[in-house]
Amino acid sequence: MTLTPLETGATLLVLAGVTLLTRALPFWLFPGGRTLPPYIRYLGRVLPPAIMGMLVVYCLRDTVLLSYPYGIPEALALLTVFLLYRWKRNTLLCIGVSTVLYMVLVQAVF
Amino acid sequence: MTHRKYKFPSPELRAAFPRTLPILMGYLFLGFAFGVLLGSRGYGALTxxxxxxxxxxxxxxxxxxxxxxxxxxxxAALVALMVNARHLFYGLSMLELFRGTGRYKPYLIFSLTDETYSLYCAGPVPPGLREDRFLFSLAWLDHLYWIAGSVLGSAASWLIPFETQGIEFVMTALFTVIFLGQWEGAAPRTAARKDRIHAHLPALIGVGVSLVCLPLFGRDAFLLPAMAVILLTLTALRWQQKRKEASHDPDAS
Structure with missing residues (x-):
């Protein structure tokens, strides 16, 4: 489903506003460089990996596991990301190769 | 600080450009992928x-x-808040550096992405250059690469209509790579097994909670409950750790 131009614009504005808020908040809250509350410091350390894990699951939410093709294309592409990352540590290479592999798998193989 | 007239390209811009070359590669590529992905969902170059x-x-x-x-x-607002929560901490480590950047400061704050942040952390301002203009040059060059990449991607998906089924994996791959990087950063592989599990708990909680919430709430609705449960679980984890530390160390106040 595609949103109407008005809905699209509103969504983009909300995203832009909240993003700017997260970037500007520290400069408003701590103008003198005061130290952070420990709980906030803790969230700053643990939230990013947890949210990234959530986003990986979010991306894979339409994977079909219980019937054909049993999530095989996703598993193979993820394995490629993992092995390439271990081997070369190159973000763009990982993304490029695994995406092309996935596209070939879902378009031509499965 | 000298007040010479601004000439294009300024010495600050000349010094900044080579430093942004890795970001040029990365942003053109990822921006392009974003444009193509957006195009595959029926949105054009303007969006x-x-x-x-x-x-x-x-x-x-x-x-x-x-x-x-x-x-x-x-x-949209809550997802933006959670996904961008890390920006709060980029800002905190930039409080010092941005002090005295004057009229450039609002833009420097607006444009503080992961990659630009990494450039600010990468090295000091070359001697003899104005710090505010140097940082501003790094910032707008990166922004320009990102815009150029995404508009080119939109144009490509419109001019060369190719079979885009599966292109969405670009997003899965990006997040997985970031996730793997964070995983490695959380604990050295040489650390004791118990410490490693402990260090990876936040990542495991993120994945685990989402996997439970997905079938419970369904594909369209699970993000909000998942974010709430993740936040609660992480808070409970900290509370439990503090209690443990207090009981281990009777001298702690």
Whole structure:
């Protein structure tokens, strides 16, 4: 489903506003460089990996596991990301190769 | 600070450009992928341009492609808040550096992406250059690459209509790579097994909670409950750790 131009614009504005808020908040809250509350410091350390894990699951939410093709294309592409990352540590290479592999798998193989 | 007249290209811009070359590669590539992905969902170059100019947040924009499938402003706001929470901490470590950047400061704050942040952390301002103009040059060059990449991607998906089925994996791959990087950063592989499990708990909680919430709430609705449960679980984890530390160390106040 595609949103109407008005809905699209509103969504983009909300995203832009909240993003700017997260970037500007520290400069408003701590103008003198005061130290952070420990709980906030803790969230700053643990939230990013947890949210990234959530986003990986979010991306894979339409994977079909219980019937054909049993999530095989996703598993193979993820394995490629993992092995390439271990081997070369190159973000763009990982993304490029695994995406092309996935596209070939879902378009031509499965 | 000298007040010479601004000449294009300024010495600050000349010094900044080579430092941004890795970001040029990365942003053209990822921006392009964003444009193509957006195009595959029926959105054109204008949406792509506006998103990359105004939102200018890589990971969030990829999630936004999905968010643009259903109109839900509250979900969009909360997802943006959680995905961008890390920016709060970039800002905190930039308080010192941005002090005294004057009229450039609002833009420097607006454009503080992961990659630009990494450039600020990468090295000091070359001697003899104005710090504010140097940082500003790094910032707008990166922004320009990102916009250029995404508009080119939109144009490509429109000019060369190719079979885009499966292109959405670009997003999965991006997040997985970031996740793997964070995983490695959380604990050295030489650390004791118990310490490693402990260090990876936040990542495991994120994946685990989402996997439970997905079938419970369904594909369109599980993000909000998942974010809430993740936040609660992480808070409970900290509470439990503090209690443990207190009981181990009777001298702790």
């Amino acid at each position: 792509s341009f506006l998103a990359s100019t105004l939102v200018y947040a890589g990971s969030l924009q990829f999630v936004a492609v999905e968010l643009l499938g259903q109109f839900n402003l509250l979900q």
